[in-house]
Amino acid sequence: MELIRTFNSDLVYIRTKFPMGKVGLTIKDGRISPDEQKLNELLALWGPSVKPGDQAIITRFDLKDDRMHFEINGGPVKKTKWYQHIQVGVNGAGGTPGGATDPINNPRGSYVDLVFDHHVPDVTVEQVKQMLWPVFDFDSKSPVDAYLESVPPKVKDAIKNHQVLVGMNREMVIYAKGRPPKKIREKDGENEYEDWIYGEPPQDVDFIRVVGDEVVRVETMKVNGEKVLRTQKEVDVNGTAVASAAQKENKPANAPTLRRPGEEAPNNNSSAGRSGSVPVTPIPDPPTPPNFGPSTSQ
Numbered sequence: 001m002e003l004i005r006t007f008n009s010d011l012v013y014i015r016t017k018f019p020m021g022k023v024g025l026t027i028k029d030g031r032i033s034p035d036e037q038k039l040n041e042l043l044a045l046w047g048p049s050v051k052p053g054d055q056a057i058i059t060r061f062d063l064k065d066d067r068m069h070f071e072i073n074g075g076p077v078k079k080t081k082w083y084q085h086i087q088v089g090v091n092g093a094g095g096t097p098g099g100a101t102d103p104i105n106n107p108r109g110s111y112v113d114l115v116f117d118h119h120v121p122d123v124t125v126e127q128v129k130q131m132l133w134p135v136f137d138f139d140s141k142s143p144v145d146a147y148l149e150s151v152p153p154k155v156k157d158a159i160k161n162h163q164v165l166v167g168m169n170r171e172m173v174i175y176a177k178g179r180p181p182k183k184i185r186e187k188d189g190e191n192e193y194e195d196w197i198y199g200e201p202p203q204d205v206d207f208i209r210v211v212g213d214e215v216v217r218v219e220t221m222k223v224n225g226e227k228v229l230r231t232q233k234e235v236d237v238n239g240t241a242v243a244s245a246a247q248k249e250n251k252p253a254n255a256p257t258l259r260r261p262g263e264e265a266p267n268n269n270s271s272a273g274r275s276g277s278v279p280v281t282p283i284p285d286p287p288t289p290p291n292f293g294p295s296t297s298q
Contacts, residue, residue, distance in 0.1 A: 013146030021046040024111035049110040053147030073109035
């Protein structure tokens with residue numbers, strides 16, 4: 001009864017993206033499914049129901065066998081009241097369903113299932129809140145607080161300091177700097193990009209270049225005429241560590257080779273024309289994507 005009283009009609013902040021459609025999220029042993037790849041496919045197909053920082057309401061809470069079922073914003077399926085199925089007619093004439101649509105029940109909601117082994121154990125409200133922490137934030141006081149809890153620590157510090165890092169997405173930039181007062185959309189060959197411009201002289205002016213959903217370049221024109229340019233990726237929003245230049249130079253021990261199984265590597269001291277010593281050409285690394293040059297029109 002305490003769980004039902006707490007979670008029915010409770011307001012929460014969202015910590016991860018929920019897809020629209022009939023497929024929601026599942027949490028078991030602290031892991032969210034579907035995985036990131038499948039979730040991105042669902043988001044591309046149906047669009048997001050809610051995203052990190054959004055406020056949502058738990059509109060339904062059920063206990064079922066081995067899981068707790070939480071529906072947010074009306075759930076993924078539009079529901080109707082019993083009286084909305086009644087048709088009213090006169091002398092056998094056709095009628096229309098009565099009643100009005102409930103605005104809280106809309107098909108843009110979603111759900112999350114908290115799954116246990118075999119059956120739902122005896123748990124407290126606080127324990128359930130901790131289990132739901134990957135998707136729900138019950139403690140934040142504002143959307144910004146909730147969003148900051150969903151990003152990596154480096155991004156969190158940058159947003160608090162109103163700084164933009166190469167590798168951020170559009171949403172992170174908006175949380176850090178606000179919506180850009182000026183946008184310039186241009187094309188370099190087949191690559192389209194946007195320059196988001198913050199500030200005006202005699203203040204520092206930031207030119208943030210966005211390709212797709214990623215910041216690829218940050219250029220700052222200082223008041224004293226100094227130009228600061230950053231194009232090296234500083235953060236990976238997908239959680240993968242950004243490799244340093246030294247790490248990129250190190251090749252794996254089992255690097256690709258054209259040698260047959262059992263064939264020894266050629267002797268570096270031997271000449272290329274020596275009989276039986278055919279030099280093996282290594283497979284080249286993939287080309288590095290080009291960096292866009294600075295915009296000529298400012």
